[in-house]
Amino acid sequence: MLDQLRMRFPDLQFVAGSRFCWSPATNEIIYDADRQDETAMWSLLHETGHALLEHQSYLADFELLRIEMAAWQRARQLAADLDITINENHIQDCLDTYRDWLYKRSICPTCSTKALQQNDYAHYRCFNCHTVWKVTPSRFCRAYRATKHVTPVPHPLFTLTHEVI
Secondary structure (H helix, E strand, O other), X not given: OHHHHHHHOOOOEEEEEOOOEEEOOOOEEEEEOOOOOHHHHHHHHHHHHHHHOOOOOOXXXXXXXXXXXXXXXXXXXHHHHOOOOOXXXXXXXXXXXXXXXXXXXXXXXXXXXXXXXXXXXXXXXXXXXXXXXXXXXXXXXOOOEXXXXXXXXXXXXXXXXXXXX
């Protein structure tokens, strides 16, 4: 299959390495030449999908999940062209690793409420207790959080009142 991909996409560089990945910096698809199983084949198609879609980088954590989904969709198309079937459970298992990563990053370290990444793409802010935290930019690291507590500021559109009836 590697030879077929090289012939179909002569502008892409396929380089033997220790794992499967797409490097936009070097414009290389790195593959584990020691692996010949079907999951290795699917991984190579997936990384080729990244290359063909010209994926570079991402800012928001959620954007990484979208990029991965797009690469798997392109891998499915490549596989169909090569008369290969990628196991859908394998794709979902791979995507689950990113979903789990995103979920863990979004958990408030103070109150465990789920939050959204802020517009600076570096911090999360809890809607419940207003804790702000920053997570490591690496998607390969455990979701460590550096926190700072922010005093809640009342929002002008939402105020809580306590009425005694």
